[in-house]
Amino acid sequence: MxxxxxxxxxxxxxxxxxxxxxxxxxxxxxxxxxxxxxxxEDVAVEAMESTLRGHLETRAVAAGxxxxxxxxxxxxxxxxxxxxxGDRRVHVLQAIFNPRVVVFGNLLSDEECEQLIELARxxxxxxxxxxxxxxxxxxxxxxxxxxxxxxxxxxxLVQRIERRLARLVNWPEENGEGLQILQYGPGxxxxxxxxxxxxxxxxxxxxxxxxxxxxxxxxxYLGEPTKGGGTxxxxxxxxxxxxRGNAVFFSYDRAHPSTRTLHGGAPxxxxxxxxxxxxxxxxxxx
Ligand code: PD2
Ligand code: ZN
Numbered sequence: 479m480x481x482x483x484x485x486x487x488x489x490x491x492x493x494x495x496x497x498x499x500x501x502x503x504x505x506x507x508x509x510x511x512x513x514x515x516x517x518x519e520d521v522a523v524e525a526m527e528s529t530l531r532g533h534l535e536t537r538a539v540a541a542g543x544x545x546x547x548x549x550x551x552x553x554x555x556x557x558x559x560x561x562x563x564g565d566r567r568v569h570v571l572q573a574i575f576n577p578r579v580v581v582f583g584n585l586l587s588d589e590e591c592e593q594l595i596e597l598a599r600x601x602x603x604x605x606x607x608x609x610x611x612x613x614x615x616x617x618x619x620x621x622x623x624x625x626x627x628x629x630x631x632x633x634x635l636v637q638r639i640e641r642r643l644a645r646l647v648n649w650p651e652e653n654g655e656g657l658q659i660l661q662y663g664p665g666x667x668x669x670x671x672x673x674x675x676x677x678x679x680x681x682x683x684x685x686x687x688x689x690x691x692x693x694x695x696x697x698x699y700l701g702e703p704t705k706g707g708g709t710x711x712x713x714x715x716x717x718x719x720x721x722r723g724n725a726v727f728f729s730y731d732r733a734h735p736s737t738r739t740l741h742g743g744a745p746x747x748x749x750x751x752x753x754x755x756x757x758x759x760x761x762x763x764x
Pocket of ligand 2: 671672673695741
């Protein structure tokens with residue numbers, strides 16, 4: 479029998495780990511104690527991580543938060559500088575764990591950015607947001623941009639980008655909403671909001687019938703303003719510069735502010751900002 483098989487993580491061990499944490503012992507000291515009584519480091523670390531994760535989740539749900547669900551997740555466990563987007567080597571510029579935010583470089587070529595803008599331009603209209611009171615759509619003063627949606631897989635360019643994104647964040651293409659293109663002129667902004675649908679709003683159950691909650695967002699910068707227009711995360715005082723070809727990804731495992739994914743598009747001060755947004759759902763989006 480291997481060491482791992484012989485070292486079973488029993489309910490008693492899990493309870494002991496929770497008791498230690500509640501008594502204020504550090505993860506380091508608990509790990510040391512486990513190893514001193516014969517646990518291998520790998521098993522001890524796994525036991526600690528899974529037990530404390532489970533414990534926090536139980537407490538969160540008991541406090542009335544929606545349960546955590548799986549989310550899209552770029553593979554960054556070994557801190558790679560580059561990720562394989564299939565047909566393109568994407569740069570990892572910045573990563574934050576809480577909130578989960580990753581900034582990518584070189585996600586799109588200049589030609590791809592220009593082509594998306596030119597295909598979108600004749601189809602732009604004042605942006606609407608989903609009306610969570612009714613499940614319909616409405617013009618919203620918090621969002622002063624012009625926009626349009628591509629159908630998923632609408633043309634070869636859109637297909638190529640959707641395939642690349644799916645590979646990058648490990649999430650099925652069919653769980654994505656259609657790509658949305660937005661144009662912001664001087665003064666235009668998108669006030670801070672959450673991208674998930676508020677479970678307390680009456681229209682939300684209708685919205686969730688098409689693919690469940692949103693669990694992740696990729697905002698790709700297609701056209702840069704010369705001043706302003708960053709994507710801001712007020713809870714962590716982060717501002718991502720809207721540099722053409724770059725993108726910001728973020729995920730949220732429950733529809734709750736505890737994800738710290740409040741974010742907005744700061745007003746454009748000079749020039750014009752163009753973005754493509756891909757929202758990712760829990761399940762296939764029809
Ligand atoms: O334009 C942005 O930076 C921005 C900000 C917040 C886009 C979105 N949200 C979005 O498309 O959800
Ligand atoms: Zn947003």
